Amino acid sequence: MKTFLKIIGIILLLLIVYAVIAVLAFSKDYHYEKSVVINAPKEKVWTYVGSLKGYNMWDPFSKEVRDISITYSGDGDKVGDSYHWKGDESEGEQSITAIVPNEKMMTKLHFIQPFDGSAKATFIITPEGTGTKVTWSIDNELSPMMKIMKPMMDNNMGKMFNQGLADLKKLSEK
Template sequence: MFAVGKKYHFETSTVINAPIEKIYPHMSSMKAFNQWNPWLEMDPGLQLDYSGTSGEVGDKYCWNGNKESGQGCHEITALVPNQKQSTKMVFVKPFESDATSDLILSPEGNQTKVTWTMDCELDYPMNLMKLMMDSQMEKSYGSGLKKLKSIVEQEK
């Protein structure tokens, strides 16, 4: 028998053909982030409520949607200009949970590597799902990063 711990970490990245300064504005506020947030596409009728000051720590949105998207809030907890955005997500429905997430920018020559991470703790029996979560997370986070790449690279 093997043990499955509670901690879950996921990360994926992409390289965007643009300098950091062109990418950071797309992640420095919740409204900008939601232009490429993959989960907003799950529910066209999703209700969003923004609060806090856009582009500052405390910038937040709460959502209320269908069975798949559920309900919760997503808040910026730290911003390091042209380097990093950190957030906390609190899920209310379909189950109560919370997670932290980082978007990290790293220069790679004339390009920028964008790394998106998520960390959470999962109690039993949800922790058993960790074994299958990576592929679903890659699908979601990967599609978000692909959309971000497309938006940034099409800008003049």
């Protein structure tokens, strides 16, 4: 029994040490990005990247929200246009902050539930050989608790971005 308690104590001590190191060493600035090359002209890809309605056709995050309802403000393709989502244990809004047709769209995310927060997303499309490269990134500021969870966030973001970009590729290459 003493050996078991020692093992539990060591594990707890390692977790505490990791948490202290994470809070002190990890940057509060969080950036994550992924890219994919799509075998389609940029004008076709832009229909899914350059508007909020197009984005919601492949957005992996909204697919995770049960009983989601989305309400748009504007057509979803101009600066100031936005949408609000609400579902089981998730609510927020995303609005366009900058747009360069067929090249770039930047948005601001405001998370309301399950936690209050904000982030910025950027979608950039560029020619790549005979196709189109899409780079999707997200930036936000991490609280001390979120710094501790950064490795799990990176893992989750990787899965979600890969799924979303794969769905975007399928839609665009149809």
